[in-house]
Amino acid sequence: MDNFLKIDMDTYKPLREIVFTTMREAIINGDFKPGQRLMEVQLADQMGVSRTPVREAIRKLELEGLVVMVPRKGAYVAGLSxxxxxxxxxxxxxxxxxxxxxxxxxxxxxxxxxxxxxxxxxxxxxxxxxxxxxxxxxxxxxxxxxxxxxxxxxxxxxxxxxxxxxxxxxxxxxxxxxxxxxxxxxxxxxxxxxxxxxxxxxxxxxxxxxxxxxxxxxxxxxx
Amino acid sequence: MDNFLKIDMDTYKPLREIVFTTMREAIINGDFKPGQRLMEVQLADQMGVSRTPVREAIRKLELEGLVVMVPRKGAYVAGLSxxxxxxxxxxxxxxxxxxxxxxxxxxxxxxxxxxxxxxxxxxxxxxxxxxxxxxxxxxxxxxxxxxxxxxxxxxxxxxxxxxxxxxxxxxxxxxxxxxxxxxxxxxxxxxxxxxxxxxxxxxxxxxxxxxxxxxxxxxxxxx
DNA sequence: TTTTGTAATATTGTATACTTAATCCACATA
DNA sequence: TATGTGGATTAAGTATACAATATTACAAAA
CATH class of the missing domain: 1.20.120.530 (GntR ligand-binding domain-like)
Structure with missing residues (x-):
């Protein structure tokens, strides 16, 4: 135990992380159906945050393969054949x-x-x-x-x-x-x-x- | 060849994608050294864009493991032991x-x-x-x-x-x-x-x- | 000289504003 | 009825503004 004084600032989570996990859960649980369109303002409103954290969360979900982006059109829940x-x-x-x-x-x-x-x-x-x-x-x-x-x-x-x-x-x-x-x-x-x-x-x-x-x-x- | 009339609107790349690949290259080539701090304004200035695309690019790099985030402090090029x-x-x-x-x-x-x-x-x-x-x-x-x-x-x-x-x-x-x-x-x-x-x-x-x-x-x- | 307190400065986190492309719909025309 | 056309509307892309926190610099005290 060489770090008994290290306090856990790790408790702090940026909003984008919360949004990210929330959305991921929703997709995995099927609350967001495959193919469903994900609109930023709507999501932001629902979660009571601004578009910025939502966008950043979507970027991560995109790389994780749970959403697909169509440029200039938006994000969709990835379908799964x-x-x-x-x-x-x-x-x-x-x-x-x-x-x-x-x-x-x-x-x-x-x-x-x-x-x-x-x-x-x-x-x-x-x-x-x-x-x-x-x-x-x-x-x-x-x-x-x-x-x-x-x-x-x-x-x-x-x-x-x-x-x-x-x-x-x-x-x-x-x-x-x-x-x-x-x-x-x-x-x-x-x-x-x-x-x-x-x-x-x-x-x-x-x-x-x-x-x-x-x-x-x-x-x-x-x- | 069932799609000979499909035009390539796919040529369009959002800035964030360009920033993403640019930064990824830089990290892989070693232009950005492991442990190096990545500051948003500085990067944005260098590439002549605003912070938004830079931040979104960083999110992706983070998930890819090339960048590690410390909340409220910033992004660092991931070290590689x-x-x-x-x-x-x-x-x-x-x-x-x-x-x-x-x-x-x-x-x-x-x-x-x-x-x-x-x-x-x-x-x-x-x-x-x-x-x-x-x-x-x-x-x-x-x-x-x-x-x-x-x-x-x-x-x-x-x-x-x-x-x-x-x-x-x-x-x-x-x-x-x-x-x-x-x-x-x-x-x-x-x-x-x-x-x-x-x-x-x-x-x-x-x-x-x-x-x-x-x-x-x-x-x-x-x- | 070192340490501690405080102001300033810089940087991230978040929200908002602006710009432009895509979509929709009413209406006109064939 | 079917097909364009133009404007209104919506949403994404990008930039900027503001707030909160962290870092730095520097002065004052030990």
């Missing part, structure tokens, strides 16, 4: 694989315990058929794994990718028949990490995402 | 691997020809000891490979990651003793892609980046 989702998941698969293999290399016993704990919670949520809990524990599991990987850039990147497809999550989690398979995969992952078997961890993690991808693809095809 | 570079390269390795395996799956004969062509050019640049050409042809090679992967998000992502470590490139390309190894790896990559061997392509590509990573690590250690 199933093609896009597939692209993102293809990427996530290898990044999750990397995260898992790094986690296997770096995990402490405490990390492993934490992972096991979450898997248990996930199981009971599955028994209760509680979809919201299911989503949250799944998130938690992956969060811990990312953290354990110790690669900060990787963590950032994956969370950005997760956001991009989050809009689909509820859809496919409710559709899923066998959460059983997810449990099984989580178990294998923990095993591999606990056993410091980075190659196996990687393989399992990649399959894990691929499972999701197949799921989405099959849902899409039914449409 | 060798730790950071390692993190990025770790990620790039698997993404290049993915790109290579997708390329192997999707490559047409034309793509393969193009790749072979670039490898030849790279070889002659190596003979001439022309570092700049070497860098450019290496870039070209990878660009074609990415394009061939057909995954647009992946292309975006990799190019963003490349930018982040570009500031080190000249350094390690001049240091490199055996461009021979790079040539060899490029050859193997083309072979694998031509032979539609996605697993081998992936393995070679990952090693390829790992080579770079080791190189950087060794340079760093000498300091």
């Amino acid at each position: 199933s093609e896009d989702v597939k692209e993102v998941l293809e990427i996530r698969a290898v990044l999750e694989g990397l995260a898992a293999s790094l986690a296997a290399r770096n995990a402490t016993e405490k990390d492993v315990e934490e992972l096991k704990d979450i898997v248990e919670k996930f199981k009971s949520a599955a028994n209760e058929q509680d979809v919201v809990k299911l989503i949250n524990f799944d998130s938690d599991f992956h969060d811990v794994m990312y953290r354990t990987s110790k690669n900060k850039k990787l963590i950032q990147l994956i969370s950005s990718l997760r956001e991009q497809v989050q809009r689909f999550r509820v859809a496919y989690f409710t559709k899923i028949k066998s959460t059983q398979q997810l449990i099984e995969e989580h178990n294998q992952l923990v095993d591999a990490i606990a056993g410091k078997d980075s190659e196996r961890a990687r393989a399992v993690a990649e399959t894990h995402i691929a499972t999701t991808e197949k799921l989405i693809t099959s849902i899409e095809e039914k449409k | 060798s730790e950071d570079v390692k993190e990025v390269l770790e990620i790039r390795a698997v993404l290049e691997g993915l790109a290579a395996s997708l390329a192997a799956r999707n490559a047409t004969e034309k793509d393969v020809e193009e790749l072979k062509d670039i490898v030849e050019k790279f070889k002659s640049a190596a003979n001439e000891q022309d570092v700049v050409k070497l860098i450019n042809f290496d870039s070209d090679f990878h660009d074609v490979m990415y394009r061939t992967s057909k995954n647009k998000k992946l292309i975006q992502l990799i190019s963003s990651l490349r930018e982040q470590v570009q500031r080190f490139r000249v350094a390690y390309f001049t240091k490199i003793k055996s461009t021979q190894q790079l040539i060899e790896e490029h050859n193997q990559l083309v072979d694998a892609i031509a032979g539609k061997d996605s697993e081998r392509a992936r393995a070679v590509a990952e090693t390829h980046i790992a080579t770079t990573e080791k190189l950087i690590t060794s340079i760093e250690e000498k300091k």
Whole structure:
């Protein structure tokens, strides 16, 4: 603890940050629909700020791929074709694989315990058929794994990718028949990490995402 | 050619885009040094625009990781520790691997020809000891490979990651003793892609980046 | 000489004002 | 009815103005 006197001026957030996260939430939650036009004055009024922070927030959302800009016309919530989702998941698969293999290399016993704990919670949520809990524990599991990987850039990147497809999550989690398979995969992952078997961890993690991808693809095809 | 009448209104670029790319170039080329403070009025004056486009450009650079913001103090060019570079390269390795395996799956004969062509050019640049050409042809090679992967998000992502470590490139390309190894790896990559061997392509590509990573690590250690 | 307090100065954060392009709609014309 | 045309309206792009905070300079006191 070499910084016990460092006060947290970090509590201060510029308006643009608040606007940014607010808008991002809205897009991810689907409050702003894909294709919807985002008008600056309107948004500014709604949030009670001026156009400036709104514009700056939009710039960031643009780079994050959640909105698309048409010059001289404005900003629109990015549409998400199933093609896009597939692209993102293809990427996530290898990044999750990397995260898992790094986690296997770096995990402490405490990390492993934490992972096991979450898997248990996930199981009971599955028994209760509680979809919201299911989503949250799944998130938690992956969060811990990312953290354990110790690669900060990787963590950032994956969370950005997760956001991009989050809009689909509820859809496919409710559709899923066998959460059983997810449990099984989580178990294998923990095993591999606990056993410091980075190659196996990687393989399992990649399959894990691929499972999701197949799921989405099959849902899409039914449409 | 289903769009032969589509005119290119796309030529128009808002100032913020110009400012954004200009500043990004400056950072990547090292004209703006890591840690350097970026002051809005000064930048705006230099480029002959107002603060607004500059601020918006900075927001994007921030999300791209080239700039870090300290609230109420300003923007600074992001420093890049060798730790950071390692993190990025770790990620790039698997993404290049993915790109290579997708390329192997999707490559047409034309793509393969193009790749072979670039490898030849790279070889002659190596003979001439022309570092700049070497860098450019290496870039070209990878660009074609990415394009061939057909995954647009992946292309975006990799190019963003490349930018982040570009500031080190000249350094390690001049240091490199055996461009021979790079040539060899490029050859193997083309072979694998031509032979539609996605697993081998992936393995070679990952090693390829790992080579770079080791190189950087060794340079760093000498300091 | 060093430290502390205070004024001034500079810079970011936010809001507003201005400019110009795009869109809409009424109306005219074929 | 269909198709232009011109002006009004709207919104984005850009610049500027104002407010809040941080930095600096410098003087006064220890």
